[in-house]
Amino acid sequence: MTIGGVVWMVIATAVAIWTAITFASPRLTSIVDVLAWFLRSWLGRTLLLCGWLAAGWHLFCQRP
Amino acid sequence: MLGITAACGAGALVWWEGDQRYPTTGAHASIAAVIVVTAIAMVALGRARQKERTSTWIGCSVQTLLRWRERPAAIAAAAVWAVLFAAVVGWDLNSFVHQAHDLPTLSRIIGAVTHASWGRSLVFALWCALGGTIAGANRRPAR
Numbered sequence: 001m002t003i004g005g006v007v008w009m010v011i012a013t014a015v016a017i018w019t020a021i022t023f024a025s026p027r028l029t030s031i032v033d034v035l036a037w038f039l040r041s042w043l044g045r046t047l048l049l050c051g052w053l054a055a056g057w058h059l060f061c062q063r064p
Numbered sequence: 065m066l067g068i069t070a071a072c073g074a075g076a077l078v079w080w081e082g083d084q085r086y087p088t089t090g091a092h093a094s095i096a097a098v099i100v101v102t103a104i105a106m107v108a109l110g111r112a113r114q115k116e117r118t119s120t121w122i123g124c125s126v127q128t129l130l131r132w133r134e135r136p137a138a139i140a141a142a143a144v145w146a147v148l149f150a151a152v153v154g155w156d157l158n159s160f161v162h163q164a165h166d167l168p169t170l171s172r173i174i175g176a177v178t179h180a181s182w183g184r185s186l187v188f189a190l191w192c193a194l195g196g197t198i199a200g201a202n203r204r205p206a207r
Contacts, residue, residue, distance in 0.1 A: 002165070002166035002167070002168070003166050003167070004159055004164075004166055004167035004168050005166075005168065007155055008155070008168070008170070008173060011148070011151050011152060011155065014148060014151075015148055015152075018144060018145070018148060022141055025137075027137045027138060028137055028138060028141035029138045029139075029141040029142040029145065030141075031145065033142075034142065034145055035197070035201075036201075036202050037125075039115075039198070039201055039202035040114075040115045040116045040121050040202065041114060041115070041116050041117065041118045041120070041121035041122075042110070042114055042118050043118040043121065043122075044118075044121060045106065045110070045114070045198060048198045049102070049103065049106060049195075049198050049199075052102075052191070052194060052195055052198055053099045053102075053103075055191070056095055056098070056099065056191050056195075057095060057099070058171060059171060059174055059175070059178060059187065059191070060081075060084075060086065060091055060095045060178070060184070060187075060188065060191075061086055061091055061092050061095050062086060063086055063087075063175075
């Protein structure tokens with residue numbers, strides 16, 4: 001595996017572990033809580049939508 | 065009956081999208097259509113049903129950060145999410161700038177999955193589900 005692949009694996013593992021920890025403990029902010037916080041207002045929802053559409057266009061319509 | 069028809073339509077769209085490729089008109093038109101429909105749905109579903117005004121949202125968020133001692137665990141956990149997000153963005157930018165074979169960008173890794181029809185269908189379905197969540201989730205009940 002390349003050095004870049006190793007770093008991506010480390011980041012993905014950290015995200016997976018932190019997701020599991022935050023879901024196991026109600027006192028900690030989970031990724032669902034972060035999403036819900038963004039969705040409380042028009043500005044947060046619009047920011048998320050902009051990121052979502054940019055990601056979709058990049059992934060599905062441009063050369064990866 | 066309407067639900068079954070909608071589910072069949074969504075399934076057909078996901079299956080069809082799997083056979084599209086990035087430079088084609090079909091891929092561009094379908095992704096643009098999903099984006100437009102989701103944006104319209106967000107505005108239509110959110111009319112007078114947003115939980116907070118933007119100014120209130122910003123003010124409450126700042127207050128929560130300033131009073132971090134009241135909920136230290138929750139604030140620290142949110143900070144960890146910010147660090148993880150920064151790590152993803154930072155490493156992706158680093159890989160993009162160097163353009164080296166042994167430093168793949170995140171989109172190149174995902175592109176390896178979406179190269180296959182099943183992979184493109186799967187990622188497209190997840191992307192649509194996230195878009196639907198952004199458009200409709202966490203609303204006030206309709207009056």
